[in-house]
Amino acid sequence: xxxxxxxxxxxxxxxxxxxxxxxxxxxxxxxxxxxxxxxxxxxxxxxxxxxxxxxxxxxxxxxxxxxxxxxxxxxxxxxxxxxxxxxxxxxxxxxxxxxxxxxxxxxxxxxxxxxxxxxxxxxxxxxxxxxxxxxxxxxxxxxxxxxxxxxxxxxxxxxxxxxxxxxxxxxxxxxxxxxxxxxxxxxxxxxxxxxxxxxxxxxxxxxxxxxxxxxxxxxxxxxxxxxxxxxxxxxxxxxxxxxxxxxxxxxxxxxxxxxxxxxxxxxxxxxxxxxxxxxxxxxxxxxxxxxxxxxxxxxxxxxxxxxxxxxxxxxxxxxxxxxxxxxxxxxxxxxxxxxxxxxxxxxxxxxxxxxxxxxxxxxxxxxxxxxxx
DNA sequence: TCTAATGATTCGTG
DNA sequence: CACGAATCATTAGA
Numbered sequence: 404x405x406x407x408x409x410x411x412x413x414x415x416x417x418x419x420x421x422x423x424x425x426x427x428x429x430x431x432x433x434x435x436x437x438x439x440x441x442x443x444x445x446x447x448x449x450x451x452x453x454x455x456x457x458x459x460x461x462x463x464x465x466x467x468x469x470x471x472x473x474x475x476x477x478x479x480x481x482x483x484x485x486x487x488x489x490x491x492x493x494x495x496x497x498x499x500x501x502x503x504x505x506x507x508x509x510x511x512x513x514x515x516x517x518x519x520x521x522x523x524x525x526x527x528x529x530x531x532x533x534x535x536x537x538x539x540x541x542x543x544x545x546x547x548x549x550x551x552x553x554x555x556x557x558x559x560x561x562x563x564x565x566x567x568x569x570x571x572x573x574x575x576x577x578x579x580x581x582x583x584x585x586x587x588x589x590x591x592x593x594x595x596x597x598x599x600x601x602x603x604x605x606x607x608x609x610x611x612x613x614x615x616x617x618x619x620x621x622x623x624x625x626x627x628x629x630x631x632x633x634x635x636x637x638x639x640x641x642x643x644x645x646x647x648x649x650x651x652x653x654x655x656x657x658x659x660x661x662x663x664x665x666x667x668x669x670x671x672x673x674x675x676x677x678x679x680x681x682x683x684x685x686x687x688x689x690x691x692x693x694x695x696x697x698x699x700x701x702x703x704x705x706x707x708x709x710x711x712x713x714x715x716x717x718x719x720x721x722x723x724x725x726x727x728x729x730x731x732x733x734x735x736x737x738x739x740x741x742x743x744x745x746x747x748x749x750x751x752x753x754x755x756x757x758x759x760x761x762x763x764x765x766x767x768x769x770x771x772x773x774x775x776x
Numbered sequence: 777t778c779t780a781a782t783g784a785t786t787c788g789t790g
Numbered sequence: 791c792a793c794g795a796a797t798c799a800t801t802a803g804a
Binding site for chain 3: 779785786787
């Protein structure tokens with residue numbers, strides 16, 4: 404209290420004093436001779452104001468507001484406050500942008516939830532729809548629009564929530580600002596303090612915003628994973644693709660392990676991915692091996708078919724008087740077209756060639772994503 | 777509705 | 791990483 408009274412004593416005639424003089428009450432007293440009693444009275448009035456009735460308080464408030472020393476007292480109190488409490492808080496004011504929010508923002512932008520209406524979102528939608536679509540066709544369009552519709556729904560919810568949030572934030576900020584401005588007439592609140600309070604409110608609201616962004620991201624992730632879950636959206640290969648694969652399989656029955664190049668060629672022919680070709684051969688080998696008898700008829704059928712194809716190719720070749728180009732899809736010359744005894748698969752591991760290519764071409768989780776490449 | 781077929785995934789292995 | 795084997799999840803046909 405001693406410091407304060409000294410400080411307040413210094414206020415007695417601030418009008419003609421420089422800032423440096425404020426801290427020296429003795430010099431003030433010397434210059435003006437204003438009694439300390441005056442300051443004590445004002446302080447007493449301020450302290451007692453809460454105990455009075457509303458009307459009395461209002462009248463007192465008015466009187467205090469009109470007091471000739473009010474502006475000086477106010478500015479000094481502001482200064483004291485600034486130097487004590489707020490200087491400590493001030494350090495934390497300029498914090499860097501939250502990396503978490505930045506991550507969420509980037510993701511929402513990439514997914515097309517935030518940002519321009521038909522920007523990256525449609526690209527992401529196309530990717531997801533292509534991934535879900537499996538074989539290219541009219542079906543892909545349905546998947547695409549379905550995905551887009553759901554994404555648009557999320558987008559709409561996100562934006563309406565964001566708008567609500569922004570409105571609430573600005574309403575609350577305005578309310579607090581008005582309140583503080585109003586209060587600043589009776590207690591020392593500097594504009595800087597109001598500014599800080601606004602920053603604090605914004606920080607609090609931004610944590611709510613982060614929650615909104617987080618849950619939106621989760622929703623998009625769930626949506627994507629549903630569309631990307633190839634197993635759920637499995638489509639049987641078309642007849643022509645199955646024929647091409649079977650032709651290769653039965654014409655290479657002694658070693659049904661297509662090379663990376665052969666897989667690529669088959670993938671191209673069947674309009675599927677290399678990894679789908681690998682899956683198909685993996686399934687085929689194991690299922691054939693498990694029940695050779697069941698596949699016998701199929702084996703004979705394709706053996707005949709490949710033999711006929713080979714014959715027509717060689718006939719064409721001889722007609723054109725040019726050598727027939729060896730095709731991986733045709734029957735191997737050393738392989739009999741009809742296998743009298745059940746053919747057996749030689750389970751020998753093929754050499755691991757072209758690992759880099761395979762690394763690029765094999766996509767297990769999202770095998771469909773390369774389907775349209 | 778049931779069931780066989782089938783494409784995809786997972787796991788252990790070399 | 792490719793493969794076999796087991797399994798899952800979906801499709802298609804009876």
